[in-house]
Amino acid sequence: MVLAMLKKAGMNQVVMIDASKTEEILQTVIDHKVTAIMSYLSKGKWHVAKVLVTAIDEAALSVQTTHSYKKQRPINININQPVGISFKYEYGKFVFDTTVVGLEPATDAGAGGTIVLKVPEQIEVIQRRSYFRVEVPESLKVNVTLWHRKSREGRLAASRQEASQQLSDTRHRRGDGANYSRGRLVDISAGGAQVVLDAPRAPCGDESGPEPQFREGQFIGMRFTPLPYETPLLLNAQIRNALPRADGNSIYLGLQIVGLEASSQGHRVLTRLVGVVERYYKMNQPAARKKDGVRTTTA
Secondary structure (H helix, E strand, O other): OHHHHHHHOOOOOEEEEOHHHHHHHHHHHHHOOOEEEEEEEEOOEEEEEEEEEEEEOOOEEEEEEEOOOOOOOOOOOOOOOEEEEEEEEOOEEEEEEEEEEEEEOOOOOOEEEEEEEEOOOOEEEEEHHHHEOEEOOOOOOOEEEEEEOOHHHHOOOHHHHHHHHHHHHHHHHHOOOOOEEEEEEEEEOOOEEEEEEOOOOOOOOOOOOOOOOOOOOOEEEEEEOOOOOOOOEEEEEEEEEEEEOOOOOOEEEEEEEEOHHHOHHHHHHHHHHHHHHHHHHHHHHHHHOOOOOOOOOEO
């Protein structure tokens, strides 16, 4: 029933699943061994890890971590820590925030242990097409400010994301506590973005020039205003790739947005991002009939 509702939903619609359907959805994830992504804060930085949901009862949800993933680091997580969970299944991406209530050791050497979570009161479902990149309309110039995330900001718990965003925004206006760079938004989805920097540094490893300001794997803050009359969006992101532009005078950064699944405030930001993707998509439609103006790469 839930998947049928989502299939009929509009591009900007977020379907809310209440407690009566939560267990059914999570049991489906267990039965089909769907890989989920857990996002969490550790030592002031956002991290993501692949997990499998292994069991559910009335009070607890167990997820199994593993160290078999070559690029996955050991998970450093604590009881009572808020986390976000997301997974893709059929027509939608399912997201919810919850809290760690227990930690259990691994039963075999190849596993990283079991994390016991509180069963979420509700789950949000977003159509998967909202995670396809949409180009910024040609009529808009959307400026972006990027900065390195600082540990003192990152230590704020995900459950206090709104306070963290306000604090970061204040520091952004004052210009303290971070190293900033300005660029332009090229495309956006509910899960990522591409930004072209105005004044790039030399490529990593090039000893003839200065060290680059931003590198692959870094966690950064980003701030932009989707439309002139709107309030700015403030996000955390990880740099997935950094590629020089063909003209050699600028650089593209591919960004993965992180942390939105881990708090109710983050869910509201995610809902707003879905709306931005839809508006950009609709604004591109006249041009898209003449040329392919919408990208089909996922975040």
